[in-house]
Amino acid sequence: xxxxxxxxxxxxxxxxxxxxxxxxxxxxxxxTALSRGWEVKKxxxxxxxxxxxxxxxxxxxxxxxxxxxxxxxxxELRLMDLPxxxxxxxxxxxxxxxxxxxxxxxxxxxxxxxxYAAAFDVTLHELKNFKG
Numbered sequence: 001x002x003x004x005x006x007x008x009x010x011x012x013x014x015x016x017x018x019x020x021x022x023x024x025x026x027x028x029x030x031x032t033a034l035s036r037g038w039e040v041k042k043x044x045x046x047x048x049x050x051x052x053x054x055x056x057x058x059x060x061x062x063x064x065x066x067x068x069x070x071x072x073x074x075x076e077l078r079l080m081d082l083p084x085x086x087x088x089x090x091x092x093x094x095x096x097x098x099x100x101x102x103x104x105x106x107x108x109x110x111x112x113x114x115x116y117a118a119a120f121d122v123t124l125h126e127l128k129n130f131k132g
Contacts, residue, residue: 001021002024003023003031003033005023006021006033007036007037007039008036008037009036009042010037011036011038014037018034018036019035019037020032020033020034020035021035052079056073059072059073059075059076059077060073064131065132067102069100069102070127070130071100071116072100074122074127074130077120078120080119082096082097088119089119
């Protein structure tokens with residue numbers, strides 16, 4: 001792409017950062033240039049965030065409906081999966097799967113719940129009392 005063709009469409013991070021791109025200068029040599037954004041990329045990112053927000057809302061409803069424990073909601077909210085949460089808490093993934101059940105969650109000790117709360121950056125009270 002030529003330097004003068006580099007997109008400068010306002011993006012989601014327009015006020016915070018610029019994207020470094022490789023472009024050809026007038027002499028045909030590659031150099032770096034800053035781009036404010038590209039409308040196509042912005043649309044793709046917006047679509048991806050819409051999907052993330054939809055998953056978070058579905059998780060909230062699952063907690064409110066008594067189908068899942070609050071751990072499920074906070075995993076979605078913090079964009080975590082089982083291996084990531086396992087890394088933060090030290091719990092094996094199969095234990096985390098069990099803890100996603102509301103009946104098992106209710107029986108967890110405060111010590112275990114504190115590990116989850118720290119991983120999700122919430123208080124123990126917030127985690128225990130989240131109802132969706």
